[in-house]
Amino acid sequence: MSDEHQPGVLTWGVIIVVTCLILYLFERVLWLVVPGLLALVGYYCLQPLVQALVRAGVRHQTAGRVVAGLLFMATVLALVLLLSLAATRAAGWQAVSARYVQGGLDFLKKTEGALAERVPMLERSALVRSTPTNLDAVAEQFVQKYLSWLLLQAVHWLPSLLLAPYLTYFILQDGNRFKKHLIHSVPNAFFEKTLLLFDRVDTSLRSYLVGLMKLTFLDTISLGLGLWFLGVPYPFMLGLIAAVLAWLPYAGSAAGCVLVTVVAAEYPDPPLLTLMLPTTVVPAIEPAGWKVRSVAWKFCT
């Protein structure tokens, strides 16, 4: 096979530089990129509803307003419920977080002990010797330091995230018109090719984002049911957090897996843990596993 179409060093160099530049720029405007992406998710999930209203005889703009209005009301309602819940149960959450951190550290200590028993060389290693012995103090310090930081970050991101329903409204309302204007501005010679390009981008984005939402829903349900079966408090919220973390490729799935393992470590009953594994850990690591399999398949073929 001829290699004349293979990208050379210069092409790869340009790709890496452009990727770094995009990541740098995105990091600077992350406050806009994140709600923008959420708005795209909202658009693809809610567009069928707008189309259903249009088929029922409602004008497109009115249908867009109605659906975006419902989304905005749902967001406000969710925020109000979350804030009122946070106000009444903040102390409880702190205690629960401390318990989970404590459980995680206990789990780490037990795992290290078990490993050291089997592999004596590890007993002398820096990793085992550096593990803190006063776990209660460490857990307390961790919660005080990071829980408040997490809450501050959540408050910091709140106005930015409120942009998501607002942007969804504009995409639902004028997204198609904007797309038509963009296509209209293309010279006639490239008209059909541009239509095809837009269609392919639209189809790929729709499949990916709607699929991601379905996966999030399934992960939340399976994780929530597993945690609920164990009697863990706030099972579906934890399930949702782990499922949302899985949106980030590889690192998110790993973080979700760590979260679930830390929670599972707090409930060390073997039969229950065995029952929980397929419903919690597997969905948490499944996206990463699926991606690894996809990449491996591509390399093999």
Add this chain to the structure above:
Amino acid sequence: MKLPFHFLRGAAEDRKLEAHKALSLFKRLTARELRELDELLHERSYQKDEMIFDEGDMGLGLFIVVSGRVKIESSHEALKRLSPECGPGEFFGEMALFEEAQRTARALALEPTRLLALFRREFFSLLEHDRGIGVKILFELSRIVVSRSRKLLTSQPHLPTI
């Protein structure tokens, strides 16, 4: 069930929908169906002697003449002999709506021309969501294509299937 939102429609939109309704391909569609279809139609303007598509290009959709005239030229004997033209309300490139194949003719604007384009993939998504509209358009399209085929067979100088 239709909801009472029709009073909110704009006059410009009404005029556009009336213009669509005047086209033979869409004459059976209701106002609601025309409104839904309008989301998928792309309006294009061409100068005199500007090429709309060339023979051998990959066909991706159908074109409907709103105003102006379009000449169809082809290396195929039947089309070359007939040298058809399309006027307002007529359409061409309909084969691309059914199969992803190369165009069998070249389309040229004979004068400043305004066209509506219906892209195959968008038309298929419409068919999936609302078969009623699809059936009406496809019925009208089939009727016109059959009429053209009959005329082609009897060698009448009218637009054959492209």
